[in-house]
Structures are given as C-alpha cells and as structure tokens.
Amino acid sequence: MIPLSIPNLSGNEWKYIKDCLDTNWVSSVGNYVDAFENSVASFTGAKHAVATSNGTTALHLSLLLAGITQGDKVIVPNLTFVASVNAIRHAGAEPILVDVDESNWQMDLSLLEEYLADHSNSPGIKAIMPVHVLGNMLDIERLIRIAELHKMVLVEDSTESLGTTFKGKAAGTFGLLGCLSFNGNKIITTGGGGMIITSDSDLAREAKHLSTQAKADTLEYYHDQVGYNYRLVNLLAAMGVAQMEQLPGFLKRKNEVAEFYTHELSSIKGLSFMQNTPGVNPNNWLFTIRHSRAVELCDHLNAKGIQCRKLWVPMNRLPMFEDYTYLSNGDVAGRLYESCVSLPCSTSITDKQLNVILVKIRAFLNT
C-alpha cells in the first residue's frame, strides 16, 4: 500500500514531546508554543505568529479580527476544502463563491474584477479570502490591487501553502492576516493545529487574547469579551518545532517528486497539470493531474493499493452552501473536480514507489 500523503516524523518529535511530559508542561502555555510561533514567524518573514488549535479556528479568528460580522459577505473560491467556507459561516458571514482559473486552479481574478465592477456599491462585501489551493497561488499583487480598489480586507487561507512564495515573499504574508494548518496531511503536522500570521502587532495581541477565552487578568478570571478556547497545546507545539526543523528538507523532496511526475507523465496524451502562476515558487503540497479518465484512474489505483484522491466537491454543490451566489465561468471548478486526481507524494515516498506508480498510470492511460 502506498499512501497519498502521510506525516514524516523522523526528526526530534519524540525528544521534544518527551521533554513536555518530563517537565509536566503539556497544556496551553509553555516554551514550545513560543518556539513554534517564533520558528514559523521567522521562516515566513511574518512579524507575528499566534498558534491555534487548528486551521479552521485560525480562519474563524482571523475573520473576526478583520472585522467580519453577521450578514457581511466574503469572497472565496468555489474550489477549496470545506473549512474555508465553514469559517466564513462561523463568523456569521455569507460566502460569495468564485469559479477558478482553468490554468492555475485558483480563484478567477478576471471574473472577480467583472463582478466587483458591477457591484461596486454593495456595502456588505467586506473581505476576500484567497485559498492557495494545492500550494499554488494566484497573482496576489493583482488581487491586492482589486482589494484596495474596492476597500476590502484580505484574509489568506494559506493552510495548504506553508513554504510557497510569490516573488520571494511567503504565502500568508500578503493579507491583513494569513492562516496555516498543521493537520495530518499538510506539509508539516502537529496532528492537529493551526497558526495565524500577521505583521500587525495589535491584531496579533488580539488573536492571542481572543483564543485564550479573552482572559484580561493574569491572576483573576476576568474576561472582557466572549472569547474562544482556540489555543494550541505545548505538547503539540513541541511536535511543530521538530517539524519546522525539517521543513526545508520536506520542501526539497516535494519538489523532486513533483518534477519526477511532471517529467515522466507529460508525454501522456490528454494529461495536464496545474500551472504555477508566474512568480510563484510552490511547496508542491499535493501533486495532482488532470485527465478525462482521472476518476477511473483514481478507482483503479486505489484498488491496487496506491492511494489516490479526487479533489474536493465544489462548494456550490454542498447542501449548506448551494443557495449562495456562485460566479461561474462555465463551472471550471466542477470540471476540475470531475477530471483531477492527486497522486501519492509523501515526503518519505521512495523512488522505487514512484516508479511503481508511474508504470501503473502509463499502463492504464495508454490503453
């Protein structure tokens, strides 16, 4: 069995977790939380980083910090993992679902521009949440210009793009706030965890405050707002520190795997890849191919013990989101969903396994 994308725990994970157990610092304060936050801040170049219980809570808190409340509207791509849109609903806002670009599979900015030109005086539209799907990014400079023109804030769902850069600047550092996830299948993992990154020190302080039940006094249980219990515990942050030490190596291996697949599969007729947006240096999080028989291929490989996965069912097709606005451009999101499959690309995958997968894909698609 060759898994799709599994954690790689070959570093100091045991050592640091053992240290937490030995010292009794297992819960929501401790050195590893600070060290993990500092490590992510310095890696991404963000001024501040605040660890959260997962990526979804990072998104929810970020939307609240960006001033999103009941009845506001937030622009988000239609092709994403459900958590992006759930977080918008958790904040009481409504999503405006935007179709994606045929080439880079990210939010279609021309479509968005057209829509906003026609809706320039819709006061409810407050924020744009780009999702850097599969570790790629859209033309973020163009999106920033759109957001400025229409006076909207950017909250980046960069949960899939730790390690990705646009013109050398890290994903998640372009918006007012950026959100990361350390779920089991992400490029680094703490089992479950997340982080908010921002260059705004007031927002960072407020993020920490709100995620800690808005406790306003160090001794007394005095709270000045309705807060949340969204902190990451020290035990998991310890794992995060060990994972961050290995991130450069993970990125290198992800890149090798992506290059192997791209090189070896590009001769197959009708097969195509997500195109990286000019300026983007991706983290190659989940390697995905497009082919009219991708769904059949996915079933075939899974039956042979090679774990593959289709993309997410587009948001407009989910029962709780089907009534929201969907700006469709021929439903690219739907067509990608029906024609894409992600291939095994764990950082621990061996060259031998890659060759086994390659032979099976060629045999299936060339017949």
Ligand SMILES: *Cc1c(COP(=O)(O)O)cnc(C)c1O
């Ligand atoms: C993983 C992911 C999230 C949420 O992360 P969790 O840590 O699982 O809550 C949000 N958005 C996208 C696009 C993701 O892929």
